[in-house]
Amino acid sequence: MTDPKPSGRIDVPFFRPSIGEEEIREVVDCLRSGWLTTGSRTRQFETEFAAAVGAEHAVAVNSCTAALHLAVEALGLGPGQAVLVPTMTFAATAEVVRYQGAVPLLVDCDPVTLNMDLDDADRRIADLKAGRTPLDRGLAVVGVMPVHVGGLMIDMEAVGALAARHGLWVVEDAAHALPAAFRPGPGGPWRRCGENTAAVTCFSFYANKTITTGEGGMAVTASPELEARMRQMSLHGLSRDAWDRYAGNGSWDYRIVAPGYKYNLTDIAAALGIHQLRRAEQLRRERESLARVYLEALGDLESVELPPAPADRVHAWHLFPIRLRLDRVPISRNALVAALRGRGIGCSVHWRPLHLHPYYEETFGWRPAALPVATSVWETLVSLPLFPGMSAEEQQAVVGAVRELCNRRACRG
């Protein structure tokens, strides 16, 4: 039996998508049009998305995972090769490297931003060559896949410098980073995420992402060759003219030129995406305002560290990850997550690092001590609810619960 909800309690989901009337109308129009799969709405979404992030080309697919896979495939990733991947990421970033028979060379994270530690990336390459990692020292490191954790961009110019030092390509996992931007130096020009920041930049439109199509993703690139390969491989490796059949005038006599995948986005999903994209900056601003309320309302808690909000970033605020000071907080991370959930407050942890998952431990021999920052910081992480449309009462319920649970001694004293 579950306890009845205490009267007056406000339940707060971890995320609630913000779907407007325009999205609903466009989906209905799409359904009535008789054209459900990839077609004119997907093409429109691609064109408008490329313009919004400042990219030359955009390929719409059915997930960010598919976009990441197409990117590394188009770059020719294969067996005998390794790619620098942050251990502090979701499954997708590393699994696409495995799809290609290559190996993720895991990199530790910055303890505050949680983004990849680029000095550690340099060290990992030296360690690999010197046989100081559990991996085969003969692997050739060919690429790097930075992740903008929670929507706070890593300095992509510094990533570019790392890549240039070691002759690597860059595929950017921007699943959390729409819209987002960074400024490489004081007074320097702002660069949007996807504005030629990598060989390929991959976005997610999963249900809880900053804009959503239910499931969906986008790969953007400045390279017409990469665009052509990704597009082709996203639809069974069919010759170019097969794509035109979506416009109704393509050839029935297509050619299979490679063993591709089935990654294309539907027009139903694109119908949502077109309108979500138009609202993207407004939705970001709402998330930013909510983040500022948390920063203000929790800023004096000694037992908790709050996420940074640097002035040289346009932060997408996909996540609001707090870090517990385990020596000061009267509750463990797991107990806090359970207690918040017990009070009807959705929260999550981003993430158990890859090297602490059985597949990566058992297949490659990664041990907790090999990536010490991620090993210790993940034990402190809790992501609080943050979504456009969150009411002041909902946010106050979260603030009140976090303050009470993390500050018990102070409350009692």
Ligand SMILES: Cc1ncc(COP(=O)(O)O)c(C=O)c1O
């Ligand atoms: C960092 C990161 N990369 C990739 C993905 C995969 O996105 P999708 O679900 O669109 O495949 C996620 C999903 O949560 C993610 O958090």
